[in-house]
Amino acid sequence: MAKRSVILSIIIPYYETKGYTEELLKILAPQVNSNVEVLIIDDGSRKPFESIEKWYKVIRKDNGGAGSARNVGIDKAKGEYIAFIDSDDLISGQYVNKVLQKIAETKADFIDLSWKSLTRAGAQFDYLLRSDNDRLPNPSASTRVFKRSYIGDVRFSEIKDACEDEDFTRKLGVLDDDKAVHASVTDYMYYYRTDVPNSNIKQFKKGITKTKRVVYYFDHVTKDMTFLIEEFKKEDEVNEVWLLTFSNEIPELKRYCQIIKPQPTWAHIIKGHPYSGITKIKTPLRTQVVIYRTNLYRIGGLMTFTLNFCERFKDLYDITIVGARCEAERHKQLSSLVRVCLTSEEIYCDTMIVLSILDELPKNVHAKKIVRMCHTCKTDPAWNIPKDYDRLLFVSDTSRKSFGFETGFDIVHNMITIDKRKHLLLVSATRFPAPDKGIIEDRMRILANMLNDKGISFTWLNFADGAMRNPPRNFYNMGTCLNMQAMIRKADYLVQLSDSECWSYSCLEALSVGTPLICTPFPSAFEMGVWDKINAHVVPFDMNFDVNELLEIPRFTFNYDNEAIKQQWIEILGHSTPLHDYDPDALVQVEVLKGYDDMVLNQRMNVGKKMMMTKERANQIINTIGDYIRIVD
8 A cells, every 4th residue: 555645644534513623723724734634624604605715615505414524524535543522522733743743652553642622610520641541431433533544434324413423433442452552642642522512422312313322230231141142233323321230241243332331421322221220211203394483273284285295294294283273173183193292392394384474483393494485375464474484385376465575485385185095974864763673773873973983084973853852963953855865875884773674765765866875684685685794794793893884885786676566566456547637736835924714724824834826726715815825935
């Protein structure tokens, strides 16, 4: 391999920490010489880091996390040694000189750097090494310098979005590698900022990152607990894993976790045996898309939008609906599609969609991007759109213009989702009470409740002169209907749940117009021509059946020999020649305007009564006693 012209490559993974990074570069600038290169790996910042100096190089890449940025740096670096500095930290003014001096003296495989953390109140952590024999107890990559040949093919995890440096140094074995040549710098070289808002370590501890800390406790890990190897290996792919134990008999475990003597610590996930020294951190909810509306009403255009949006995008994004209140039935419906959160727990998301211009932003939702929607026209002069968004969407050009915006804002029309689920229309003609039909009312209630419990959409119309009291949801008392066949023809099923029927006319009408039955197994049904699963669902008297079967609606043809029945009656009545002297037009409908006793019809005629009478009798009343009745057109 050709000798490298650069001794030290300093890799700085950068993501939108401009002010901190510029302060770091001011300290670093006077230290850089021909033996040193500085690579700033811009990990897809929304505002790219500008290269304004010749002595450092900016490499821009798509966002992939700190591990990904450091890996790009390793692959691009020319130095014999590699150092990592986080873009929001600080270093000593003697950093480069001290590191190069230690490299020249020791040719070490890796060098530990004395460091301390800084807050406004002063040092919080302090690791001042006394000699080359001292080692850092923490797994940080930034407080070490590595020989490139020592790194070899080891790279940072690009799956973890936190603790990737712990993963890296553990794979190298720096905490317990006795074979490697090790050295230490005994002056403070690295200053770790602990007061950076939203720093990665703070997001990690709060539980915002995908990577979590998983802590196991076992008093003694014995040789037969080999199941932990695969378990730790799987956890280590994404999370930071700690094992607290006084004794470990499986050395291989150190490849997948940090093994530490039991001590007070915190964790997002606690496993193993109970241990009081572990404090569990409640993690905020992490989601991709939040849809926000203060009041999630049962009906309305905003709720229709929300339902359609969730139907369309639930398989593409992790969606959480956030609000203060939600009607119970709507809550149940939305929860069947996505997560619904009505609490004040902290939520972190990529995008928050605010549905109403009248709602203030929720304080518990932290969004990288805010999309505010305008679903209304400006019908109230007091309505104004808050300027708290990253993007404003109008649902129509009419809405946009009503608020005085001519150009520059997007119009996204509302989507519509066609509900392809079956909605059953049930029709019955059962009077209440009906003691001669057995417990028919009980069975009807049971069936309606079964459908509701299974979430099967249905409407049940019962036509009768009596009403079921306190009917189940989606069951409606319709009163009487003189054209039942038209209603039956429209229905998916005619329902007849009697104990017995001599000859159910409604069943016969249904079969004749091609409408299947839901019926109990009363004998005359089979005499009529009912066949289970062919033109009917025959359900047991005890109603113990799978109601989902009703979603498979039978399709059939039904032949009924009316001509043969007609011939039977002719035989009974005999043959005759009809007179046909009945004139249906001789009858008219009248309404009583004044009460009177009709001696011809032999009945009391009360005000408002409507009835049929001959046209001759109606005219006779009007001509003799006046406006006591009127003929209704």
